Amino acid sequence: MARQKLKAIVINRDWCKGCGICVHLCPKKVLELDAKDKAVAVRPEDCICCRMCELRCPDLTIEIQIEEGDNE
Amino acid sequence: MPVKDYLRERFFPHMWCPGCGHGTILNALIHAVEGLRLNKNEIVMVSGIGCSARISGYVDFHSLHTIHGRALAFATGVKLSKPNLKVIVPMGDGDALAIGGNHFIHAARRNIDITAIVMNNRIYGMTGGQFSPLSGPGVKATTAPYTTIDSSFDVVQLAKAAGASFVARSTAFHVKEATEMLTKAITHKGFSVVEILSQCPTHFGRKNKEGDAVNMLNLYKDNTAKLGSKALEEKPHLIPRGIFVDSERPEYCEEYDKIIAAAMKEKAS
Ligand SMILES: Cc1ncc(C[n+]2csc(CCOP(=O)(O)OP(=O)(O)O)c2C)c(N)n1
Ligand code: SF4
Ligand code: SF4
Ligand code: SF4
Numbered sequence: 430m431a432r433q434k435l436k437a438i439v440i441n442r443d444w445c446k447g448c449g450i451c452v453h454l455c456p457k458k459v460l461e462l463d464a465k466d467k468a469v470a471v472r473p474e475d476c477i478c479c480r481m482c483e484l485r486c487p488d489l490t491i492e493i494q495i496e497e498g499d500n501e
Numbered sequence: 502m503p504v505k506d507y508l509r510e511r512f513f514p515h516m517w518c519p520g521c522g523h524g525t526i527l528n529a530l531i532h533a534v535e536g537l538r539l540n541k542n543e544i545v546m547v548s549g550i551g552c553s554a555r556i557s558g559y560v561d562f563h564s565l566h567t568i569h570g571r572a573l574a575f576a577t578g579v580k581l582s583k584p585n586l587k588v589i590v591p592m593g594d595g596d597a598l599a600i601g602g603n604h605f606i607h608a609a610r611r612n613i614d615i616t617a618i619v620m621n622n623r624i625y626g627m628t629g630g631q632f633s634p635l636s637g638p639g640v641k642a643t644t645a646p647y648t649t650i651d652s653s654f655d656v657v658q659l660a661k662a663a664g665a666s667f668v669a670r671s672t673a674f675h676v677k678e679a680t681e682m683l684t685k686a687i688t689h690k691g692f693s694v695v696e697i698l699s700q701c702p703t704h705f706g707r708k709n710k711e712g713d714a715v716n717m718l719n720l721y722k723d724n725t726a727k728l729g730s731k732a733l734e735e736k737p738h739l740i741p742r743g744i745f746v747d748s749e750r751p752e753y754c755e756e757y758d759k760i761i762a763a764a765m766k767e768k769a770s
Binding site for chain 2: 443447453487
């Protein structure tokens, strides 16, 4: 499978409850909680687009947007 | 259709506690429905009472939020009157197997085409942490300060013995697997049961010193193993995950239609 290219990690701050699931279970440590206990993408360049954060988030807060038509 | 279009966004953020596994089950279910490209007008969600049951408020399907333990009875009525609709019934462990245990086994026995999801957090979340028939022995709960002595039901074995024609188990850690199982369960013709282990950090986690939601999810990873895996063979005490039953059996609404047809024929002659 061609490697997918990340367009954006969209996080809905109003819905995030700071549970830390996305932060601790991301295989690439892309996400962190900020001073307000909201998830933020601090290292988006490391994201492998596995979408585990999007699927595991109990608050349906994260959307992994993938660059379309840009697959090798 | 984007995932968000299946949600009633006006009710978000939802009422579940931070890190509650029930939210992840909603997430998996929405992804399953989206993957199947189902029209939301073709889906009915029926739920009872409990933190789990609140799920029916968040989906933009037809929905009925009914009474504790009786969701499957309401769902049976809906399905018999509108057999073309997909009927999905998410339930808590108390809802499904304490007060609702009888409805559960009889829906399985009839093999009515309904998808039942047991959101198993092994405790009564909504009412403050009483133990349930799925807690198992050695668990602390508000009603068992010195730990429980009751054995638990094995949902998979119970559903299988009662006649469910699709039976699967996953956890809120294994979301991709859970989504696949939900997809198959919704497509399956007959009574489908998907048990999904779901963390309640607020009551079960706190009382049983299982730590926060992340820690509880890691326990699901460590304490379960895939059916047929080497890990399960070597450590049979692990909780098996996978599809346990996927079979064909006469479906209740279709059998009922045959009775109607036979009666009409006799009347006409
Ligand atoms: C007939 C009836 N009996 C008891 C209750 C009180 N009650 C509300 S929710 C609940 C149990 C909730 O536990 P569970 O079904 O496991 O769902 P959870 O909240 O853990 O998701 C009980 C006993 C009720 N609402 N109606
Ligand atoms: S998993 Fe969701 S709710 Fe939890 S911290 Fe991450 S974005 Fe926020
Ligand atoms: S998609 Fe995967 S790698 Fe990227 S942030 Fe989410 S969990 Fe991390
Ligand atoms: S009490 Fe438990 S089951 Fe209910 S919302 Fe909170 S974490 Fe979830």
